[in-house]
Amino acid sequence: MARKQATYWVGFDLGGTKMQANVYSETWKVQGQRRRKTKGYEGVKEGVGRMIDTLREALQESGVMPSRLGGIGMGCPGPLDLQRGVILDTPNLGWKNVPVKAMLEKEFKCPVVIANDVDAGTYGEYVGGAAKGARSALGVFPGTGIGGGLVYNGDIYHGTRSSCLEIGHICVQPDGPLCGCGRRGCLEAVCSRLAIASACIEAAYRGQAPHLLKLAGTDLDKIRSGILLQAIEEGDKVVERILIDSARALGDGLASLINVLAPDVVVLGGGLVEAMPALYRREVEARARAASMAAFRHQFKLRVAKLGDDAASLGAAAWARRVVVEHGRR
């Protein structure tokens, strides 16, 4: 009897700016990789064409025949219909009701599984990063908003049709600042990178952050995590203060989530954390421990994400394997 041929899994990360396809062996070694700009504004047909080209080239680079594919996992911005494999609506791309699962299954003749991009990133950190092997791992990714994901007993925690873990939209200040969701005082209205950046340009405008003013002016669109770090290093105390307050507010919100979910590992990732891991992590962790209940305070590890841009691709591939092989679903 012939030895069973190895199976390969593809992880695809569909981002607002760029897309990435990674071909993985069963032990999650990268066999091939391709990136492209997403250019969502060119429309769905063009966009899906670019996805297919990117997938084909990554497969070519890997030397893996499409017939050897166990499946393709896709990390996509939401909201999604997970069961039908449809991107319902992505403000970042301007796409609506795109049946990516059906479109890619037709093209590649293998199962396609879609997941929320933050869920995929958290799952990637669980499979091969900062939360490797954890029984339960909460992913926290402060960025323009605040993304969240949860892995519990080896599975992505999700709703029946959609993803969930909208941790940026727990209300932490009933009369707090307006949030993009329409409520007041959501965690992300208080401490997302967007909230930080707007507080910093206010300070720059008032003349209290001269280095930031020189580096980036007062245009919100120009404020990147790296620039905030540089302004701090050059001496803008108020920028540091805003960041510390923000990390503490996130830690307080995290404490509420820890009281509800009791994760073993909290993975902290995203651009803000990558730019200043020590400062940010220290403040978040101190508050998350101080503000959570005694029973949970020392039951979790807080770790900075390890996989960066590859987390969502790895997570999507591994999740596709989990769904197809272990759950026997598609």
Add this chain to the structure above:
Amino acid sequence: MARKQATYWVGFDLGGTKMQANVYSETWKVQGQRRRKTKGYEGVKEGVGRMIDTLREALQESGVMPSRLGGIGMGCPGPLDLQRGVILDTPNLGWKNVPVKAMLEKEFKCPVVIANDVDAGTYGEYVGGAAKGARSALGVFPGTGIGGGLVYNGDIYHGTRSSCLEIGHICVQPDGPLCGCGRRGCLEAVCSRLAIASACIEAAYRGQAPHLLKLAGTDLDKIRSGILLQAIEEGDKVVERILIDSARALGDGLASLINVLAPDVVVLGGGLVEAMPALYRREVEARARAASMAAFRHQFKLRVAKLGDDAASLGAAAWARRVVVEHGRR
């Protein structure tokens, strides 16, 4: 070949005031039932003796031989060590480090599985009550505190060693009232029955709730859910106002939890809800829907708990079966 003999499961609910043992068939029909006062103050040895007597008598009533038991499930007040089956510390009973699993396994020669009492109650509502068959069900039980439990894909969601879902301790008002946990503005500091009762006796003391004053005086210990309802029916508008505000605050907190957990069913139970299901449920539901994100707003059903005092016994028995038979663990 002889027909396989039926297996029976026992559910035990260890409460602060009373204990209850129910013997169940495999289709969760009650075959025998016994209750006793808990009298935790008499100490551990006496207390465990009462548990064993209660279990024995329920078995006798059912006519089920101990050899036919698949296992015993115990719903216990926390904190617990779920893996070792130990009650770590129960303020209500004054017990510390009681290895109930080992003690009862020795006595009854069958697997014993312990669960947090609120988790057991939520699981009971999932097995045979208001959340029957739901993919994910969030139990919310406002009482002295606010208990929470979550069933996800047929399992109780819990931490590695302990239970979790401490939904009473999400922070909803950073500068709010002091909570028993030491923080400020926890959900239960704002809207537990204890918070309601103390606001009501303040009003009674001020002369704004004359009916309540006549019914119960100004002793916090005398304020029961039924008395609050009676005061409202007799015309204490301020008591009704306090209850409505409290239900709305709970609905707002619930919205945050819905954004994180996306449950299919929210089960609302406990004495306050049982005393005035229509009023309380209406206010909670309206706010939970209005304050949750558009993607989740219409994805959940909110239901009043059905099983009352039997929820934890049924849930404990069914959870024991799940752990012993389906997970193959003990």
